[in-house]
Amino acid sequence: MAPFLAYEDKGPEEPPASLAPTAPATPSVPLTPLVLIHGHPFDRTMWAPQLDAFSAARRVVAPDLRGYGASPVVPGVTPLARFAQDIEDLLDELKVETFVLAGLSMGGQIAMECCRRFPDRIRGLVLADTFPAPETAEGRAARNAMADRLLREGMGGYADEALERMVAPYADAAVKAHVHRMMTATPAEGAAAALRGRAERPDYRGLLTRLPVPALVVVGADDTFTPVADAEAMHAALPDSALHVIEGAAHLPNLERPQAFNEALGRFLTRVDGIS
Known part of the structure; x- marks a missing residue:
């Protein structure tokens, strides 16, 4: 059966020679796979710097x-549970049994739902610029109103308005162009379905307190959608977590400051590889 989702699947099936054990009798062990879940209203190209690195x-x-x-x-x-089921089905098809799971914004909430649905497969969790609380009544109304607007008007007006909150006003022009392009290319029907599903999301705060694997919490210092205080609260709730605040970035630090983001993620992956 062909996977339902489009995807990138990159990397060696065996570890690079420089990372392989020197003793011939010792079998080489591949590094823990990394699964990346994008936010709204973006696509997998959001993760280009991490795929390359x-x-x-x-x-x-x-x-x-x-x-x-x-x-x-x-x-x-589209409820978060549906997104999570799609990801599980894709990973089953690709035969990715266990992995580090990273999600940004809505992708972080989907990652939390994945932790609820199939926790035994997740070796580490990365939550970037996201938050675990359920939607308020006011927030549900706002998300449904935005869904109606996107279906009525398309993505262009929203993309123009939100761009300099998604990335900081001082972000590199090429990064701004990439983010705007992803937003305007997103089908309004898909974005609206996700907004309506996200409006009904569950409360993940209790789940985080019981997470049995290490976690990394990352946030842009200038993020106004999910501010540093949200990241600090998740860090405090998680039993085993590191918090990394990236200066000079807003809601998409992986694109705005990819070197700093990748350094933090790389340290975390090294730790997970050592305990897997």
């Missing part, structure tokens, strides 16, 4: 969520 040494899988990028659009309502 980490696929030389490990397998990296980055899907387009349903309704985004090259994946099929299913109008209506």
Whole structure:
């Protein structure tokens, strides 16, 4: 059966020679795969700097969520549980049994849902510029109103308005162009379905307190969608976590400051590889 989602699947099946054990009798062990879940309203190209940086040494899988990028659009309502099931199905198809799971913004909430649904497969969790609380009544109304607007007007106006909150006003022009391009290329029906589903998301705060694996919490210092205080609260709730605040970035530090983001992620992956 062909996977439902479009995706990138990069990296060696065996560890690079420089990382392989020197003793011939010792079997080489591949590094822990990394699975990357993009945010709204983006696509898998959001993770281009991380795909380039980490696929030389490990397998990296980055899907387009349903309704985004090259994946099929299913109008209506897409709950976070549906996104998580799609990811599980894709990883089953690709035979990725265990992995480090990283998600940004809505992708972080989907990653938390994955922790609820199939925790035994997750060796480490990266939560970037996200938060675990359920939606308020006001927030549900706002998300549904935005869904109505996107279906009525398309993505262009929203992309213009939100761009300099997604990335900082001082961000590199090429980064701004990439983010704007992802936003305007997203089908309005897919974005609206995700907004309606996200409005009904569960409360993940209790789940985080019981997470049995290490976690990394990352946030842009100038993020106004999910501010540093949200990241600090997740860090405090998680039993085993590191917090990394990236200066000079807003909601997409992996694109705005890829070197700093990759350094923090690389340290975390090295730790997970050592305990897997």
